Amino acid sequence: MDYLVGVSTIIYTAIDAAGNAKTCSFTVTVKDVTPPTLVCPPAQTLCKVPNNTYTIPPMIQSDNCAIVSTTYVITGVTSRSGSGTNASGLFNQGVSTIKWTVKDSHGNTSTCTTTVTVVATSNPICNAAPLVEIKENPKYTEPEVPGLSITAWPNPTVNYFNLKVNSPVKETVVIRMYDMAGKLVQAKSGAPGDTYIFGEHAASGMYVIEVTQGAKKQMVKLVKLN
Structure with missing residues (x-):
């Protein structure tokens, strides 16, 4: 038998040949302890552009229940934060780290990180x-x-x-x-x-x-x- 997340009450009733009945009950508690599944984009190496604005592939998230919040914080040479799976925007020259935090409806959380490196246009890769x-x-x-x-x-x-x-x-x-x-x-x-x-x-x-x-x-x- 499958049970939903939460508390379920099971009641058993037994009846004998004379019609006498007896019941008993117990509860089944199912907790969601599975954190969200995250797939962060691979490390990004980008050539510097005049406006310092770049497009980063979005993070992919999934969960067996509902996701209630998705946030990110960027540290390193870039300092900013936001919400959602897409952290595209301003990145300064050098190395920045994006850290996503995702929380589901039962309080389970997961994190993942992506490194973004912006190099000068004189770099050989550019x-x-x-x-x-x-x-x-x-x-x-x-x-x-x-x-x-x-x-x-x-x-x-x-x-x-x-x-x-x-x-x-x-x-x-x-x-x-x-x-x-x-x-x-x-x-x-x-x-x-x-x-x-x-x-x-x-x-x-x-x-x-x-x-x-x-x-x-x-x-x-x-x-x-x-």
Whole structure:
């Protein structure tokens, strides 16, 4: 038998062959102790814009009963608060943390957080070529800068990236791998035409490969999976 949240009274009546009846009763109390389920958006890395206003994916919430309040507080380089699942709006340059708190009708609460990092437009991630549609294990060649091109595969990968730099000149190429916060993760240098391995020790996420040869520069975005 299923019981709703709250107190239910169960009454039993027994009648014998002579018609004598006897009753007894007891109560069943069902409490809701299940907190709301929250799915916060993934960490966001954004390039600075003049008005410092950004769109953040909304938090997703659900509960087995009714949700009565959803609030958020933003700390770090940005200080503001609000209600609802959407915390889009003002974010200052640097790292901010959004903390959502959700309460259901029986007092159960859940929290989750998302980090928002706003970087300067000079950051390598703000100047990389757009990420192309990802298919299973493609070999992706970045649109060519005259005299310099990059071929990277597989993309995405769960292990490492193979990277080949093509150039008609023999001048040394310098290859740098940055995370989405602009931190240098890995760097190598060598001859064009060789194949280099990158990202074998990198965590899952999006990365930018920057290749320079003299005054020429080329960039590509890559994705590392779990």
